[in-house]
Amino acid sequence: MAFHCLEKSYQIMLDYSNIIVLILSTKDSEYDSFRAAIESTWLQDFKNVGIKCFFYEGANDTNAIQGETIKLKAPDELKGVSEKFTTALKFIFQEYPDTKLVYRTNLSSYIDVYNFIKFLHSFEINENTYAGILG
Secondary structure, rough: EEEEEOOEEEEOOOOHHEEEEEEOOOHHHHHHHHHHHHHHHHHHHHHOOOOOOEEOOOOOOOOEEEEEEEEEEOOHHHHHHHHHHHHOOOOOOOOHHOOOOOEEEEEEOOOHHHHHHHHEEEEOOOOOOOOOOOE
């Protein structure tokens, strides 16, 4: 499968079904409009190329996937963001053991799927890559 992106044609070399985008979310209804915007725009583009996307939120009794939301037994407030993320990662690898790449973003982000894929190919991103702050 090939696709057209920014005047260049890219041959798909990665198995996109093994990529997961985690979107930091919350149960707080103040952020519902952010979630709705993602669901009606770029999330659809990612699904169309086979990349799984999940919102993840805390303050649940158990870890479970409900549709496009991962509900976690982890804090949901700002001070618990790191714990919520590590809980989400552990759960993702338990539920999807073939996952090779996890990209984490926020509710306020907009991601163009074709620029995302171009980035993966341009920098040869794979399961041995870490791009982020060390800490």
